[in-house]
Every structure is written in C-alpha cells, then in structure tokens.
Amino acid sequence: MATRQIAQVIDDLDGTTLDEGEGQQITFSIEGRSYEIDLSEKNAEKFYAAFAPYVDAGRPIGSPSRRATPARAARAKSDLDLNAIREWARANGHTVSDRGRIAGPIVEAYKAANA
Known part of the structure; x- marks a missing residue:
C-alpha cells in the first residue's frame, strides 16, 4: 500500500488554503523575538501597510540574517605542515x-x- 502526504499552506490570519506558489511567508521580529507567518497576498499587503509607518520611522540594526548565537571565528590557516x-x-x-x-x-x- 502506498502513502501520499500532501502539505497545504494555510493563511495563518484567516485560515484560507493557499495554492502552491501563492502567498508569502513573512518573518518579523518584535522585542528581540522572531516570528514567521504565512499570509495570502491580500493579507501580506495589509501586514506591510500596517507596519510601514513604524518601519519608515525606525532604524535598521544589524542584518536580517543575524544568527541567534555568534558564529565561531575561523582559525587562521597555519603555514606549518x-x-x-x-x-x-x-x-x-x-x-x-x-x-x-x-x-x-x-x-x-x-x-x-x-x-
């Protein structure tokens, strides 16, 4: 017997099932805590519109791909064999x-x- 698993993406705000390639997965942070949300295009536009005044007034800090823990520094390559x-x-x-x-x-x- 074969088993088929089907993954569906659902708009986290209104519960709408999104077709493949539809919608956006948005990552955002507030008070040092990161969140991820799947939204339809319509709800993604609302999300960005709601945050626009705060983003425009705010200052970027660091890179959006910052690691939660600092990366270890690579050791210098030794000239010794x-x-x-x-x-x-x-x-x-x-x-x-x-x-x-x-x-x-x-x-x-x-x-x-x-x-």
Missing part, C-alpha cells in the same frame, strides 16, 4: 594523534629543530 610535525614528533619519541591539535610544546620543539 602538520603531517611533517607529526612524523618528526614520532621519530623523536613524542606521542601525537593522527588528527586534531598538536600540543604547543611539540610544535615549538619542531620549529626549534627545523630553524
């Missing part, structure tokens, strides 16, 4: 894993030995 450091470390009696961070003292010893 980590595989070469691992090979040197093993050949000189140090224990290092095949992946991940190499301990600072081992990197410093490698630099001193290869300066």
